[in-house]
Amino acid sequence: MNIDSFNDLVLLIGTNPLPNFVVAEYFLKKNKNIKNIWLVHSEKVESYSQAGTLELAKNLEQIITDRWQNKHKNLEFPLKKIPLSDVSNALRITSDIESMITELKENESFHFNYTGGTKSMSTHSYRDLNMVGDNVEKSFSYLDGRNFRLILDYPDEVIADDLRKEVNITFKELIKLHGFERRNEAGTNPFADTLKMFANLIESNQLDKFYGKNGGYDRKLFENDKGKLAEKEGQLKNNKEKIDTFRPGKIFQDIIDSMPEEYHLFDDNGGYKWGLSNSEFEKTYYKTLKYIDGGWFEEYIAKTLENEFCNNTGITFNTNWEIKKPDWPDKAYFELDVIMVNGYQLTGISCTTAEKKYLCKSKGFEILHRTKQIGGDEAKAVLITFMDKKTRDAVQNELLHDTGVIQGNICVLGKNDLKKDNLIKKIKKFIFDKNQGT
Numbered sequence: 001m002n003i004d005s006f007n008d009l010v011l012l013i014g015t016n017p018l019p020n021f022v023v024a025e026y027f028l029k030k031n032k033n034i035k036n037i038w039l040v041h042s043e044k045v046e047s048y049s050q051a052g053t054l055e056l057a058k059n060l061e062q063i064i065t066d067r068w069q070n071k072h073k074n075l076e077f078p079l080k081k082i083p084l085s086d087v088s089n090a091l092r093i094t095s096d097i098e099s100m101i102t103e104l105k106e107n108e109s110f111h112f113n114y115t116g117g118t119k120s121m122s123t124h125s126y127r128d129l130n131m132v133g134d135n136v137e138k139s140f141s142y143l144d145g146r147n148f149r150l151i152l153d154y155p156d157e158v159i160a161d162d163l164r165k166e167v168n169i170t171f172k173e174l175i176k177l178h179g180f181e182r183r184n185e186a187g188t189n190p191f192a193d194t195l196k197m198f199a200n201l202i203e204s205n206q207l208d209k210f211y212g213k214n215g216g217y218d219r220k221l222f223e224n225d226k227g228k229l230a231e232k233e234g235q236l237k238n239n240k241e242k243i244d245t246f247r248p249g250k251i252f253q254d255i256i257d258s259m260p261e262e263y264h265l266f267d268d269n270g271g272y273k274w275g276l277s278n279s280e281f282e283k284t285y286y287k288t289l290k291y292i293d294g295g296w297f298e299e300y301i302a303k304t305l306e307n308e309f310c311n312n313t314g315i316t317f318n319t320n321w322e323i324k325k326p327d328w329p330d331k332a333y334f335e336l337d338v339i340m341v342n343g344y345q346l347t348g349i350s351c352t353t354a355e356k357k358y359l360c361k362s363k364g365f366e367i368l369h370r371t372k373q374i375g376g377d378e379a380k381a382v383l384i385t386f387m388d389k390k391t392r393d394a395v396q397n398e399l400l401h402d403t404g405v406i407q408g409n410i411c412v413l414g415k416n417d418l419k420k421d422n423l424i425k426k427i428k429k430f431i432f433d434k435n436q437g438t
Contacts, residue, residue, distance in 0.1 A: 003139060003152065003159060004031045008110035010100070012117030012125060013041040016376045017056045017177050018169075019115040019143045022344055024064055025167045026150065026160060027111070035077055035107060037064075038100055040117070040125065043083045050087060053117075057081050059177050067173075084121065093124040101132060109137035115145075145378040148345070164343025171318045171339050174346065178374055183322035183333045189299065191291050194258045198296045199304075202418050206251065215249025222289050229289045232278045243272045255292060263288040298337045298351045301384055301423070305349075308424045309340065315431075316341045323374075334370055338382075340431070346375030347382060347431055355386040355415070357395060364399045368410060380409050382430065384423075387414040408433070 009027055011020045044052025061079040082100050086092040104110045112129050114122040140153040150159040160166055201207040211217055221243055224235035247270040256264055262284050267273050302319040309315040317340060324333035338349035350367035354360050364383045371379040392414035399410050411430040417423055
């Protein structure tokens, strides 16, 4: 059967619907004869702990429908959902897909991609569909996630060698596919000149002076009693004596002076400026503290990589996304600092100015979990820190050992990797060389 001419496409919906999206999008672009797409999903059955994937099937249906309405043409057919009542029971699977098989016989040609779902779902569905009568043309394929290839079973043939060049997805669509949404909105940044100064400090090997003991930034001065940055001036009163005797060094003062005047923490004599109301503090000084505490670092990484990759590779970028499920409490969410999408492959980047091993390793576990949760097994994770080389290498190796992730799916960088050219070189090697993790 010509792979570009079948009438029905059958997909198994597992807990990661991204492969289903990739396959559906690819064939919809290549095959103008598709009349039906079947989404075979599991029912939620609490009595024997079977998780349902109906919502993921609905998410997939919505995204495919929206894309073809907005970018191509309206789909002339609905996506049909087939529930499986017991994904581990061969007889039940056969019974549940019987009505679909009857219709497939009438439509005379179908293609089954068995990437998604459980092993039992794919095994028994494959067997049943392969037994459909000889008068029906049928073909089968699998998406090789590690190599991004779509492989046809008979003959053993690569249909598409690198699907990242054929299929793209926005990050908004990617999180929607998994049932997430963005919690925050993109904001404006008043500290463009300040970012340039931090970049210059990195290039001139002077960043340590910003954090130096003699007038450098000391986070503890500006923490509340819970160890977090103060959001109100009153939370600083316990540190008032230390703050009043603190005088910023030249580099710290220059960083503050590069900001718009309303964000200046210190007066002309270098003393901290007290007297803001809570609302004024939240609008100005809290933003200053968040930026110098690490916001600048996230922006530096994002801008450096975006300027290089967007111009030369077509990779899409997003920064500073707070992500949650619609039914989560308002304060329950997770963050991704920098997001790169290469076609449909996600690379999530976590940035931290921490240099202690335990703090950075915890961040590493988090970014590995979140990228896999959204982007599947083929997603990549980058952790960029202030660790020295020895500690960086130890964290890299321990994350690989403790999580069992694929060698090329985690990259840990440290303070010696932050200069622009070196940073770009390391990230390029990591993203485009599938065998490299450092």
